[in-house]
Amino acid sequence: MTVNNSDNSPEPVAGPANDLGVLISTLYRAFERELWQALAERGFADLGARHGSVLAHLRPEGVRAVELSRASGQHKQIVGTIVDELEALGYVERRPDPGDRRAKLVVPTERGIAQRAAAAEVITAYERRQTELLGPERFAQFRAALRELTDAARSAD
Amino acid sequence: MTVNNSDNSPEPVAGPANDLGVLISTLYRAFERELWQALAERGFADLGARHGSVLAHLRPEGVRAVELSRASGQHKQIVGTIVDELEALGYVERRPDPGDRRAKLVVPTERGIAQRAAAAEVITAYERRQTELLGPERFAQFRAALRELTDAARSAD
């Protein structure tokens, strides 16, 4: 804790802002920075944070672009260009959806699957560090609460 | 929960991605959307999410631009332009720092202070809803854990 309490006021003064939004965004930024740095070191330096919003929601069977759009909260045009880039980089393929001739499935290639595995490892390592920080019990509770709040936000749409 | 379990696999299949990054970013997006919508309804429609990164870290006595940059994780150039906009909109003033002639303090005006108060109210209301969802105890634990993880991320820099 390196709060620069340059005046010697008696009250627990200022320091960094700690409302919920600041906390969440700060943690999120730190997480993302670590994630992409670690992935770059593992041979996925051609990816940027931008691509994560699509990659994180892929499934081996393929996912529709609209679903990716809803899951990531980004416009479908953006998802389209991200998929273009990922396709050019060899991470995904577009395949026609057998059940709907309008739709195309975004399917991870081998490289895409490798990326997902690497990301999962990095995230696991990250969670392990956080577990050491809070203790197993508190971290599990934190994660469960986070999950519930997120689910509620998702269904609120 | 509207998981589109089109195959009838026995295992708890896919659904939305739930790794830590997705959870945090989803919650964060939902929070921000609510915050700015509520602020717009309260008469601060001239602000965008972009301005939040500066406004959230203001203090009545004023804060240096560099400090805002570090706290928000954005380049000082961006902070500079955001402060320009906030100044044009009447939310902040630039005053010379008495202790350092290079520096200028970003000081909230009356309107800026009103905005901060409104934001605090909205955030309080948001937290109240989350408290109802999780129960007071679990929410308090969640918030404390979030605080600790964020503090650790901050000191890691």
Next chain:
DNA sequence: CTTGACGGTCAAGATCCGTGACTATATAGT
């Protein structure tokens, strides 16, 4: 067979961020 809704793409404009360079002041070292 018509109508409205949905999946995906194209195109243009605005917004936003990243990088390098520059001035002025402060701080450290000699």
Next chain:
DNA sequence: ACTATATAGTCACGGATCTTGACCGTCAAG
């Protein structure tokens, strides 16, 4: 005191990113 280095803030440019509106093909309901 004098030089060298670091810091605070700004300017300017290019590029990345998001937003908006429209469009075509397909689906689903009536």
